[in-house]
Amino acid sequence: xxxxxxxxxxxxxxxxxxxxxxxxxxxxxxxxxxxxxxxxxxxxxxxxxxxxxxxxxxxxxxxxxxxxxxxxxxxxxxxxxxxxxxxxxxxxxxxxxxxxxxxxxxxxxxxxxxxxxxxxxxxxxxxxxxxxxxxxxxxxxxxxxxxxxxxxxxxxxxxxxxxxxxxxxxxxxxxxxxxxxxxxxxxxxxxxxxxxxxxxxxxxxxxxxxxxxxxxxxxxxxxxxxxxxxxxxxxxxxxxxxxxxxxxxxxxxxxxxxxxxxxxxxxxxxxxxxxxxxxxxxxxxxxxxxxxxxxxxxxxxxxxxxxxxxxxxxxxxxxxxxxxxxxxxxxxxxxxxxxxxxxxxxxxxxxxxxxxxxxxxxxxxxxxxxxxxxxxxxxxxxxxxxxxxxxxxxxxxxxxxxxxxxxxxxxxxxxxxxxxxxxxxxxxxxxxxxxxxxxxxxxxxxxxxxxxxxxxxx
Amino acid sequence: xxxxxxxxxxxxxxxxxxxxxxxxxxxxxxxxxxxxxxxxxxxxxxxxxxxxxxxxxxxxxxxxxxxxxxxxxxxxxxxxxxxxxxxxxxxxxxxxxxxx
Numbered sequence: 001x002x003x004x005x006x007x008x009x010x011x012x013x014x015x016x017x018x019x020x021x022x023x024x025x026x027x028x029x030x031x032x033x034x035x036x037x038x039x040x041x042x043x044x045x046x047x048x049x050x051x052x053x054x055x056x057x058x059x060x061x062x063x064x065x066x067x068x069x070x071x072x073x074x075x076x077x078x079x080x081x082x083x084x085x086x087x088x089x090x091x092x093x094x095x096x097x098x099x100x101x102x103x104x105x106x107x108x109x110x111x112x113x114x115x116x117x118x119x120x121x122x123x124x125x126x127x128x129x130x131x132x133x134x135x136x137x138x139x140x141x142x143x144x145x146x147x148x149x150x151x152x153x154x155x156x157x158x159x160x161x162x163x164x165x166x167x168x169x170x171x172x173x174x175x176x177x178x179x180x181x182x183x184x185x186x187x188x189x190x191x192x193x194x195x196x197x198x199x200x201x202x203x204x205x206x207x208x209x210x211x212x213x214x215x216x217x218x219x220x221x222x223x224x225x226x227x228x229x230x231x232x233x234x235x236x237x238x239x240x241x242x243x244x245x246x247x248x249x250x251x252x253x254x255x256x257x258x259x260x261x262x263x264x265x266x267x268x269x270x271x272x273x274x275x276x277x278x279x280x281x282x283x284x285x286x287x288x289x290x291x292x293x294x295x296x297x298x299x300x301x302x303x304x305x306x307x308x309x310x311x312x313x314x315x316x317x318x319x320x321x322x323x324x325x326x327x328x329x330x331x332x333x334x335x336x337x338x339x340x341x342x343x344x345x346x347x348x349x350x351x352x353x354x355x356x357x358x359x360x361x362x363x364x365x366x367x368x369x370x371x372x373x374x375x376x377x378x379x380x381x382x383x384x385x386x387x388x389x390x391x392x393x394x395x396x397x398x399x400x401x402x403x404x405x406x407x408x409x410x411x412x413x414x415x416x417x418x419x420x421x422x423x424x425x426x427x428x429x430x431x432x433x434x435x436x437x438x439x440x441x442x443x444x445x446x447x448x449x450x451x452x453x454x455x456x457x458x
Numbered sequence: 459x460x461x462x463x464x465x466x467x468x469x470x471x472x473x474x475x476x477x478x479x480x481x482x483x484x485x486x487x488x489x490x491x492x493x494x495x496x497x498x499x500x501x502x503x504x505x506x507x508x509x510x511x512x513x514x515x516x517x518x519x520x521x522x523x524x525x526x527x528x529x530x531x532x533x534x535x536x537x538x539x540x541x542x543x544x545x546x547x548x549x550x551x552x553x554x555x556x557x558x
Contacts (some may be wrong), residue, residue, distance in 0.1 A: 013500070014471075015479055017472055017497050017500075018478060020493060020497065021475070021478045021479060021494060021497075022478045022484065023495070024479075024482075024489060024493045024494075024539075025478060025479050025481065025482040025486060025490060025503070026482075026486075027483075027485065027486060028541045030486060030489055030490075031540065031543040031544065033493065034493050034496075034536060034539045034540055034543055035540070037493060037496060037497055037536065038496070038536040038540075039531055041499065041500050041502075041536070043499065044461050044500055044501060044503055045500075045502055045506070045532075048503050048506050048507065049506075052506070052507065052510050055506070055510050056509075056510045056511065056512075057509055057510065057512070057518055060509070060518065060522055061506055061509050061522070061525060062511075062513070063522075064509075064522040064523075064525035064526045064529070065502075065525055066527050067526050067529075068525065068526045068527070068528070068529020068530045068533065069529060070532075070533030071526070071530050072529060072530035072532075072533045072537070073533055073534065073537055075530075075534055076533075076534040076537035077541070078543065079538065081499045081542075084488075084492075084538060084541075084542065085488070087534070087538055088488075088491065088492045088495055088535075088538065091492075091496070091499075091530065091531050091535045091538070092495045092498075092531070092532050093529070094527040094530050094531050095498050095501060095528065095532075095535075096500055096529035097503070097524075097527050098501050098505055098524045098525075098527035098528035098531060099501045099504075099524075100523035101505070101520050101523055102501060102504045102505050102508050102521070102524050103522045104520060105508040105509075105512060105517050105520045105524065106508050108514070108517050108520075109508065109511060109513065109515065109517060111511065117461075129518070141536075173473075186475055208488075211491070212487075212491050215491055215494060215495050215498075218495075218498050219494070219497075219498045222498045222501045222504075223468065223471075224537070225501065225504050226504070227464060229507055229508070231503065231504060231507070232467060233470070233500065233503060233514075234500065234501065234503060234504055235464065235467050235468060236467060236471050237497055237498065237500045238501075239467075239468050239471035239472055239475060239500060240471050240474060240475040240478075240494075240497065241475070241494045241495075241498045242472075242475065242495050242558075243471065243472045243473075243474070243475025243476050244475040244476070244478060244479040244490075244494055245491070245494055246476075246477060247475070247479050247480060248474055248479055248482070248483040248487060248490060248491055248494070251479075251482065251484070251487065252484075252487055253486050255487070292505075303544075339484035340484075340539065341485075344486035344487070344488045344491075345484050345488055346484055346485045346486060346487045346488040346489070347488060349485040350488065350489075350542050350545050351545075353545040354545040364484075370553075381543065412556070434530075
């Protein structure tokens, strides 16, 4: 294959990626957009085999691709929708790791022949790729709850982070001047450590924003390695992801009412959370499924607020059954969807779409908030932080300023919860002790099933 | 490659990247992130190129590791995005019959 043809195929793949991102921005075209992107990536990969012909080490290369397929495809196919965010984080991390490895290999290969520009781009790729890799692993562990979801802050933490950053930059200068393998490997190690330190202080609810940011980082590393390898395709694809990822990160932060800076460094400026009220026993009103059913039976308007607990219990079909039953009784039902309910923006939409909930029943936060005053019952299913009034009333708490669903304005509030454990952000919710609140403890699916049969019996 | 050409490509790609996603509803944030994540898996192309011209077993070993990771990123990313989007699909009939 001629160089021109190879370059044109690369250009076509670049266009496919633009169309993919464009398609993914609209619900109707999203799936097609993703397929266009996949087609572009496949064609680009195949074209390398035709262009670099005969390819050295063909069998090991094909073997490595096969291993990647064997690991990646089943993981993507089998993952529960609840665990999807951490899988995306993991995929992003391995992408960053791949970019860093490519840069290291090319650096070893070029040796003393590397131009200063190539070394600078290599250094950039190694640093950012390693940060993305180790940072994504930490976000994975936080989302998978392999470690605490709360911000991890230790005394002098910010000085350690700043010190590591200085060490990374110093080593980077050393690599550019000394051109050795050892400095580059030290740089990679320091960047890996920095990635860990960078993500540790981020609180649970902000993790999706960080995944999105690291995603943009990985895009930029791919663009930089495209420069070193003289590949227009990698430059286009990486830059597209870097740019769109940056915008997306900002949009997500806005949806949560957070500044990006506050997300990343908030844990250092916030006062330590006093552990008030967590240990002491305070009275709550808990009810049975029958109590809930009676309350619902005489309501005129009910708003369902789904959260991560719904996802964990896989209760999306049951909640739809309950909604349909209420509608058949003439009750006005809407779902109040918080943009960041669950573990990722849009998580609830995906889940409810799976249960075929009609789109017009899903109300976004701005639509539904003014209606809570006329709402007889708000059913909060496995959500906590997104309805916590502390976000509006307690300056200094980690979620302060985040827009919430104002269920506190509804006449009655029902919480379906597994336990009194606070939400992902680890903040006590005053609403649970409100006199107009009733708690129904248990797995969301089991509780909903009981409510459905109790309501049918009425 | 010509430095000016590279800068031009880079700057234009930045603006295209900004433009295509500037008006996306929060519903699609997750699939969009996941799709963009899959796209940077195209580093696989770079990994194959460095594997091809690697001279030492260290270079080859590292590039094969890069190929594995990049394949996971690319293929897994597109598959998981498709699974997310699959769920948005069957909506046409149900939205028609709504209302009281």
